Amino acid sequence: MMSTKNNTITTFEEHLDKRYGELGSLKRTEFEIKAKAFAIGEVLKEERKLAKMTQEQLAEKTGTKKSFISRIENGHSDIQLSTLYRIFEQGLGKRVNLIFS
Template sequence: MKQENKNVKTFSQHLDERYGKIGNPARTEFEIKAKSFAIGELIKEERKLAKLTQQQLAEKIGAKKSFISRIENGRSDIQLSTLYKLIELGLGRKVNLTIL
């Protein structure tokens, strides 16, 4: 017989309780910050694969090291043109956006 623990919640349930349902302003803000963090992690991973320091990547795109650090730590909103510069010019990779 399967025993259920009523205290265990799904991640979605946790987010609903903490930030409200999808569409709630607090939930939207959380989702935006989570996406910024994920983009920063992706850039950091690709930078390391390219064997570049933050300083070297910054120099390749004409930015400051602190800007690269803020992006990698999810603390900076970036424009699509900046994302393009980072990925394509700085890291030599291609940007492919998919909207689902």
């Protein structure tokens, strides 16, 4: 914990450790996966709207279903990497780059 004068401030990492367990724990890993799925969904929704496309139009362009696009945008789908590439690159004309650290 960080201290400033008489106040104690909990860092975000400490909050996550307390709520979901330390990095590497099953509960924390599940949380991290869900958080990333949510983030991907938000990026997809934003890029689709910037392209002035409906979920139905994007689904048609990429050979998926509107309900699947909706599930991704809401962070409720475990998307395959090949599908992610197809939706962003073929459907939205965006390049996908992965970074491993």
